Amino acid sequence: MPPTLTDVARRAGTTGATVSRVVNASGYVSARLRATVEAAVRELGYVPNANASVLKSRRSTTIGVVVGDLLSPYAIELADTVRAMAAQRGYTTLIGSASEDVASELSVIEVFHRQRAAGLVVATLPTEESDREIERLTAHRTPVVLLGRSLEGAAIDSVSADFRRGGYLATRHLIELGHRRIAFVGASIEEADRITRLRGYLDAVAEANLPARADLVVGGGESTPGPRYSTQATGYTGAQQLLRLASRPTAIFARNDQTAFGVIQALRDQGCRVPEDVSVVGFDDIALARQAVPALTTVSQPTTEQGRLAAEFLLGRIERPDEPVEPRRIVLECRLMVRGSTARLRRRARR
Amino acid sequence: MPPTLTDVARRAGTTGATVSRVVNASGYVSARLRATVEAAVRELGYVPNANASVLKSRRSTTIGVVVGDLLSPYAIELADTVRAMAAQRGYTTLIGSASEDVASELSVIEVFHRQRAAGLVVATLPTEESDREIERLTAHRTPVVLLGRSLEGAAIDSVSADFRRGGYLATRHLIELGHRRIAFVGASIEEADRITRLRGYLDAVAEANLPARADLVVGGGESTPGPRYSTQATGYTGAQQLLRLASRPTAIFARNDQTAFGVIQALRDQGCRVPEDVSVVGFDDIALARQAVPALTTVSQPTTEQGRLAAEFLLGRIERPDEPVEPRRIVLECRLMVRGSTARLRRRARR
DNA sequence: CTGTTAGCGCTTTCAC
DNA sequence: GTGAAAGCGCTAACAG
Numbered sequence A, B: 001m002p003p004t005l006t007d008v009a010r011r012a013g014t015t016g017a018t019v020s021r022v023v024n025a026s027g028y029v030s031a032r033l034r035a036t037v038e039a040a041v042r043e044l045g046y047v048p049n050a051n052a053s054v055l056k057s058r059r060s061t062t063i064g065v066v067v068g069d070l071l072s073p074y075a076i077e078l079a080d081t082v083r084a085m086a087a088q089r090g091y092t093t094l095i096g097s098a099s100e101d102v103a104s105e106l107s108v109i110e111v112f113h114r115q116r117a118a119g120l121v122v123a124t125l126p127t128e129e130s131d132r133e134i135e136r137l138t139a140h141r142t143p144v145v146l147l148g149r150s151l152e153g154a155a156i157d158s159v160s161a162d163f164r165r166g167g168y169l170a171t172r173h174l175i176e177l178g179h180r181r182i183a184f185v186g187a188s189i190e191e192a193d194r195i196t197r198l199r200g201y202l203d204a205v206a207e208a209n210l211p212a213r214a215d216l217v218v219g220g221g222e223s224t225p226g227p228r229y230s231t232q233a234t235g236y237t238g239a240q241q242l243l244r245l246a247s248r249p250t251a252i253f254a255r256n257d258q259t260a261f262g263v264i265q266a267l268r269d270q271g272c273r274v275p276e277d278v279s280v281v282g283f284d285d286i287a288l289a290r291q292a293v294p295a296l297t298t299v300s301q302p303t304t305e306q307g308r309l310a311a312e313f314l315l316g317r318i319e320r321p322d323e324p325v326e327p328r329r330i331v332l333e334c335r336l337m338v339r340g341s342t343a344r345l346r347r348r349a350r351r
Numbered sequence C: 001c002t003g004t005t006a007g008c009g010c011t012t013t014c015a016c
Numbered sequence D: 001g002t003g004a005a006a007g008c009g010c011t012a013a014c015a016g
Helices: A005-012 A016-024 A031-044 A050-057 A073-088 A102-115 A128-139 A163-176 A189-193 A196-207 A232-243 A257-269 A287-291 A303-319 B005-012 B016-024 B031-044 B050-057 B073-088 B102-115 B128-139 B163-176 B189-193 B196-207 B232-243 B257-269 B287-291 B303-319
Strands: A062-067 A092-097 A119-123 A144-147 A157-161 A182-185 A251-254 A279-281 A298-300 A329-332 A335-337 B062-067 B092-097 B119-123 B144-147 B157-161 B182-185 B251-254 B279-281 B298-300 B329-332 B335-337
Touching: A005 A016, A005 A031, A016 A031, A050 B050, A050 B102, A062 A073, A062 A102, A073 A092, A073 A119, A073 A303, A073 B092, A092 A102, A092 B073, A092 B102, A102 A119, A102 A128, A102 B050, A102 B092, A119 A128, A119 A303, A128 A144, A144 A303, A157 A163, A157 A303, A163 A182, A163 A196, A163 A251, A163 A279, A163 A298, A163 A335, A182 A196, A182 A232, A189 A196, A232 A251, A232 A257, A251 A257, A257 A279, A257 A287, A257 B287, A287 B257, A303 A329, B005 B016, B005 B031, B016 B031, B062 B073, B062 B102, B073 B092, B073 B119, B073 B303, B092 B102, B102 B119, B102 B128, B119 B128, B119 B303, B128 B144, B144 B303, B157 B163, B157 B303, B163 B182, B163 B196, B163 B251, B163 B279, B163 B298, B163 B335, B182 B196, B182 B232, B189 B196, B232 B251, B232 B257, B251 B257, B257 B279, B257 B287, B303 B329
Parallel strands: A062 A092, A062 A119, A119 A144, A144 A157, A157 A329, A182 A251, A251 A279, B062 B092, B062 B119, B119 B144, B144 B157, B157 B329, B182 B251, B251 B279
Antiparallel strands: A092 B092, A298 A335, B298 B335
């Protein structure tokens, strides 16, 4: 039903080859003919069929970004940075959201693969399944850049920040303030291999010779083993769970800022003051962290820089596929931002 | 380079047609042959080329969602609802972000058009250019559903909430609290035709016989005529601008909750208390509104319901293209949520 | 149940 | 400068 190249050609009294040249601004076409063709395009409302053109030319101008948690400002900022950079170079960025389950993540990646997208940025939590899916992509020589994760063994560019050290810094900060019962909210202890900021927490706890109590690491729900991503709701239920403990924590490190805000809300609802009764640290340093009252102590990572590097690497691979560049593994630094949600432990602070 | 249907067929000792039947689970294939083909698919790492299949079959399973401001939790919630619903019916949702400028919005829509996506949900601010772009889509019989906007004259489904009435309710609430100098932050007065919540504000102001002062409607920057979308930053600079006025407003209605938070931050930085010195109302009722301190008075709109309806309409049109259904124009209600950021005007409130 | 065949709409040599 | 022709990888009759 939509008009084709041939329809346009017929109307302009020429052939498809010429119309293609005009539409793609490739090859020489006389000014006269060009004008005729352009008029025909307009009159017919011709919109090229990308399926045909990608099929034939094997060149796509679409870049896919796969994110896990769309509600995380951090993920969005990354995606938007990639979008802006890609747009400058003539690429359109489409975002595929993986939501909670791994299956949907795989299907999003596969859709981009089927479409033969020019390249992909993958910014989800690592899983074996998605690692395999990504390897399938690279086996077909589709450029992929990993964001916030990396794939051992494979020659794939990755950009991330040192989350483990970030988690360590956050926890050490609490320890230095005198806290001994420090909880982690947003993942269960079994996930420590994938959630590196939890590893950093464990590092710091071990270093200070504090007992690593499993009941102080909560995923947010008693039923669930721990969510793939952690949100405000995770923080809220996680904190509630901690408050039911016989010996409550005096400080809580949340997996991300959203989670931290959920934690704070739960604490307040139970009459706990932050930071007087309980200190709270977040992670990511989203815009809101600075603005909240009290401002959130958190770990900041250079989000825009990560997006920028990812886009740069990806576009480079797309535009110069044969250039044999060593796979890059960039790890940027995290910084602790001390604000108002943490305070020195007050002994016998009950009322 | 990636293996094709024919490669798989060769390896399995059969033909492309059979492989296609196996891969798409269409038509009958003996269990034996099916197994052979599936093995070949796996061994070769075959991933079907969607370009070829869409080109041939004229059926796509991709749905596009076009949003303006990715950083708005409201837009994300909409997109995610559509995604979830579409996934249930076997469609994959890709999100195209339009960022600030109209040009990028047009290009995103066109990319989906070129890809011959199965259908589109467009949730950006209305502009003439995008209206035309959308009409091109529907001219080619691609189903489109508009979210939060509508297109007069065209037979296109649309779902939105009554923003105008929402803006009216918010403003009337402030008036009832005794405020007379009420500002709007997030758009300039010239945009009142597109930003219906600003129209609602003007309705209420007129109804109360308050002077409609143009200097009380600020876009966020003195230089810019008003941003396409309004964010925290818009609110911050907008409030600063208002605070420089000789007669400051005693209440501020922000175009959305993000903006309201920016406004509140600016007020605090200037030593103004909320709500004692200035009342603030937002719009959208994002999750954070409830949680902030003070909790934000705002206008709530049924976001999930809008996404759900949009997806339902779109999927219906996609799956039953010939069913002659009247275009639907759904307008849902907004509700005023009175919380802690608004208070009765205190006369002579200076210190 | 499986193979043969004819394109889908476009790009891209290669001639003229 | 422009056209003719071949074919990208797949689907969908139609035979058999």
